[in-house]
Amino acid sequence: MIRRKVSDRVLELSKLFPVITITGPRQSGKTTLCKMLFPDKRYVSLEDLDERKFAEEDPKGFLNRFPDGAVIDEIQYVPGLFSYIQTIVDEKNISGMYILTGSQQFEMLEHISQSLAGRVAIVKLLPFSLDEAYSNLDNKELDEVLFTGFFPRIFDKKINPTDMASFYVSTYLERDVRKLVNVKDLLKFEMFLKLIAARSGQLLNLSSIAEACGVSHNTIKSWVSVLEASYIIKISYPFFRNIKKRLVKTPKVYFLDTGLLCYLLGIRRVEHLEIHPLKGAIFESFVVAELLKNRFNKVEQDNLFFYRDHKGIEIDVVIDNGIELDLMEIKLSQTFSESFFKNFSKFPSYDYLTKDIIVYGGETFKYKNYLLYSWKDISQL
Numbered sequence: 001m002i003r004r005k006v007s008d009r010v011l012e013l014s015k016l017f018p019v020i021t022i023t024g025p026r027q028s029g030k031t032t033l034c035k036m037l038f039p040d041k042r043y044v045s046l047e048d049l050d051e052r053k054f055a056e057e058d059p060k061g062f063l064n065r066f067p068d069g070a071v072i073d074e075i076q077y078v079p080g081l082f083s084y085i086q087t088i089v090d091e092k093n094i095s096g097m098y099i100l101t102g103s104q105q106f107e108m109l110e111h112i113s114q115s116l117a118g119r120v121a122i123v124k125l126l127p128f129s130l131d132e133a134y135s136n137l138d139n140k141e142l143d144e145v146l147f148t149g150f151f152p153r154i155f156d157k158k159i160n161p162t163d164m165a166s167f168y169v170s171t172y173l174e175r176d177v178r179k180l181v182n183v184k185d186l187l188k189f190e191m192f193l194k195l196i197a198a199r200s201g202q203l204l205n206l207s208s209i210a211e212a213c214g215v216s217h218n219t220i221k222s223w224v225s226v227l228e229a230s231y232i233i234k235i236s237y238p239f240f241r242n243i244k245k246r247l248v249k250t251p252k253v254y255f256l257d258t259g260l261l262c263y264l265l266g267i268r269r270v271e272h273l274e275i276h277p278l279k280g281a282i283f284e285s286f287v288v289a290e291l292l293k294n295r296f297n298k299v300e301q302d303n304l305f306f307y308r309d310h311k312g313i314e315i316d317v318v319i320d321n322g323i324e325l326d327l328m329e330i331k332l333s334q335t336f337s338e339s340f341f342k343n344f345s346k347f348p349s350y351d352y353l354t355k356d357i358i359v360y361g362g363e364t365f366k367y368k369n370y371l372l373y374s375w376k377d378i379s380q381l
Contacts, residue, residue, distance in 0.1 A: 002132055002152070004033050005297040006123060011037060013121040013299065014096030018089035021100045021116075023108055024125035025231035025256070026172045029152045030101040033125060034071045038099055042066050045073035052077050059084045069097035076102040082115035089119055103176070104229050121299070126231060127151045127257055129293040131379040142361060142375060146282055147270040149259015165263030169193070177226050188213050192223055196233070197255060197264035201281035201288075203308075204235065204253040224253075231256060234292060239305035239318040239325075241350055252306055256289045258282055280332045283375070284316060287330045287359050290378045291317065313346045324353045326381075334361035341370055357381070
């Protein structure tokens with residue numbers, strides 16, 4: 001069983017906070033992580049309809065079964081439990097008493113802010129990172145890695161990536177999203193998934209997607225919000241020194257698992273990826289997802305943006321480290337070229353120190369003041 005990189009941080013936080021909440025997409029390994037790190041805690045899943053009914057009808061009786069706390073899986077199904085948990089942890093004041101998991105970050109955070117503010121540490125767990133999934137990349141080709149994706153079950157159970165993605169879309173995306181936003185026309189929602197997949201790594205134009213799907217702009221906006229809340233996609237905002245401007249400019253969208261992305265793009269065999277016109281966008285989505293996993297595995301917040309000016313000059317990723325910015329260009333090419341660096345000099349100077357980084361298909365080395373990283377070494381960033 002693969003030990004997750006976030007494990008040590010979760011254990012540290014469990015000694016400081018009475019409640020640990022682990023959120024992330026379905027099938028990212030939340031339950032496995034909890035059982036591995038807290039084997040002595042009793043476990044209960046609110047996916048179980050009998051347990052869910054008990055928790056809804058008698059929350060005190062439900063929680064009294066666990067005098068020493070518990071791992072409660074998919075707690076978003078019974079949000080009323082949060083207030084009762086608050087009362088218990090305030091009374092007992094025991095660190096690491098409850099470990100809660102959930103697959104809907106917005107829904108979870110709303111209830112946490114109301115009932116457990118100051119009492120809970122929040123951990124975000126995405127599917128495997130590159131170095132969790134592969135201990136040795138010497139004989140691995142990029143296309144195979146992108147096509148396979150990173151859901152743990154693929155590696156634990158040796159499931160075919162296409163089968164896994166198909167199961168994931170039909171069982172989780174369609175079920176969960178339809179429930180949350182009351183999707184009435186499944187065919188239009190399926191079209192939406194494919195259209196937004198085709199825009200991964202690109203600017204997100206909600207109106208064009210709405211027109212193509214034959215639904216309203218607000219409907220697409222709500223569907224996008226649920227995909228983001230379910231950790232299926234990341235919305236990346238343009239970097240501006242004025243933070244308010246970041247929220248009003250057109251963002252970019254990235255799928256956080258390339259295996260799922262390939263499936264939605266109709267890629268059914270790894271050989272199809274080699275000459276696919278969107279391979280560069282799939283690679284960019286992979287890099288952004290890995291950067292985000294690196295942040296979340298340290299229990300740090302998302303600090304990834306992009307830069308685009310009125311002339312169309314763009315820098316793929318701006319990593320905001322406070323007083324320092326890392327500027328990153330993502331290139332699929334395996335061959336180094338000085339043209340990789342051309343946009344760095346066009347970035348506004350601001351009052352920041354900057355570091356210029358390339359992630360590409362070749363080998364890791366330093367060139368002048370530039371750092372070039374192979375995709376295989378992305379966990380070092």
